[in-house]
Amino acid sequence: MRYLLPLVLVALLVGGFVWWRRESAARQARSLADVRADAQRWYERLGGQVLNLHGDEPAVRQALADAGERYNAAGGQLEQARTVQQYRLARETALEGLVYVRAARLALGIDPGPELPPLAAAQGAGELTVSRQVQVQGQTLRAGPQPGRDTPYYYPGGRIQGRPVPAGWYSTPWWKTALGTGAGVLGGMLIADALFSPGSADPGHDAGQPGDFAGGTETGDPGGDFGGGDFGGGDFGGGDFGGGDF
Numbered sequence: 001m002r003y004l005l006p007l008v009l010v011a012l013l014v015g016g017f018v019w020w021r022r023e024s025a026a027r028q029a030r031s032l033a034d035v036r037a038d039a040q041r042w043y044e045r046l047g048g049q050v051l052n053l054h055g056d057e058p059a060v061r062q063a064l065a066d067a068g069e070r071y072n073a074a075g076g077q078l079e080q081a082r083t084v085q086q087y088r089l090a091r092e093t094a095l096e097g098l099v100y101v102r103a104a105r106l107a108l109g110i111d112p113g114p115e116l117p118p119l120a121a122a123q124g125a126g127e128l129t130v131s132r133q134v135q136v137q138g139q140t141l142r143a144g145p146q147p148g149r150d151t152p153y154y155y156p157g158g159r160i161q162g163r164p165v166p167a168g169w170y171s172t173p174w175w176k177t178a179l180g181t182g183a184g185v186l187g188g189m190l191i192a193d194a195l196f197s198p199g200s201a202d203p204g205h206d207a208g209q210p211g212d213f214a215g216g217t218e219t220g221d222p223g224g225d226f227g228g229g230d231f232g233g234g235d236f237g238g239g240d241f242g243g244g245d246f
Contacts (some may be wrong), residue, residue, distance in 0.1 A: 002238040035091070038061040039074070055104065059153075063103040063104035063147075066106045103154040119156060122158050125159065128143055128167065141172060151171045163196075
């Protein structure tokens with residue numbers, strides 16, 4: 001009898017540990033399945049919009065081209081994803097594509113649809129509220145809150161080389177070269193400095209909005225970071241993209 005109690009205790013401990021491992025594995029599997037389904041849902045909605053929207057205006061074509069690029073990228077990420085974080089990255093890419101879809105719909109003059117969950121990369125960047133025009137190295141560069149013949153390139157907001165760059169429409173996709181190395185980085189940063197430094201090319205300054213953009217931090221101060229947290233979840237809140245419309 002004196003050996004029986006220790007054996008029972010050991011058996012209980014082993015059984016409890018096995019149960020805990022199984023429950024933990026089950027929770028991880030459920031979490032992975034949920035985040036995979038969420039990413040897949042946004043990806044499919046993006047695909048429906050990319051296939052069904054068309055337009056001849058440069059701003060529309062460019063926004064849809066960017067949306068299509070994000071659709072392809074998200075598809076590749078979904079195929080390779082094996083972890084929760086990888087599926088969240090695919091979800092974020094699909095959401096960015098849907099932001100470009102909204103931009104295309106605005107350029108088409110149609111309802112952009114329900115608001116999207118905020119992009120993690122765009123936190124603190126804000127958005128342009130007034131038009132700006134600057135000269136950089138002999139080139140005229142424009143930016144503003146609305147698409148136009150001179151501003152056909154949409155940027156959803158984010159950070160370039162640590163600097164917050166607001167969402168809006170631009171005359172050239174300078175941020176693509178700014179993400180590279182060498183001379184392109186210098187050119188991209190010169191453009192950012194000219195466009196967003198306080199007082200430069202000031203066409204009318206919004207009170208309390210440094211740099212003429214709303215919802216962000218002072219462009220001269222990179223401030224914090226994206227937080228590195230969860231991309232969030234949720235849905236459109238009663239709406240659905242369906243196949244052809246929101």
